[in-house]
Amino acid sequence: QKEVEQNSGPLSVPEGAIASLNCTYSDRVSQSFFWYRQYSGKSPELIMSIYSNGDKEDGRFTAQLNKASQYVSLLIRDSQPSDSATYLCAVNEGNFNKFYFGSGTKLNVKP
């Protein structure tokens, strides 16, 4: 059984701080990793994808992947109240395009 684990939160950070969201996965053959943002009442929105070890930066977002530790994280710099949402981690094996989603971490950014 493939598992993707996330702390459900809520994670509360003050505006302007760095928010750090973490995700661990159980299947060592996982190859692709994704972060989705979901606002209440809306659909998941893809914000980052990462395929190789290391960091990938896109604006205020940085995804970090460590396949040896089976760990992927998302850093949000200069957090804004508009970043308040649930963040879903998704893992894909590669040979099949089936995703395994974590249960999500709720982020609250306080003004």
Added chain:
Amino acid sequence: DAGVIQSPRHEVTEMGQEVTLRCKPISGHNSLFWYRQTMMRGLELLIYFNNNVPIDDSGMPEDRFSAKMPNASFSTLKIQPSEPRDSAVYFCASSLREMGNEQFFGPGTRLTVL
């Protein structure tokens, strides 16, 4: 560019009725996924298609659920008969395997079975 389109956006029906949800994937995408989301169970994959062929339907909860993809631009998820425990938000997503398998979600259908 048009994203994934789903209809209806909201559906309220009575127990025992047939419900049909519809999805139009992003043009050119070759994989389509149906998910269900509830507070209790989170986001669950029900079934997915590659090139219009069902690949994995292990997430379909019961025989009351069925899905079809008659062509590359249309898919349906049918529940017959519907039950109150089917109440959830149903999402359709699509992806292009050659582009990193990134999945893009539609706006969802909120289903309420009374």
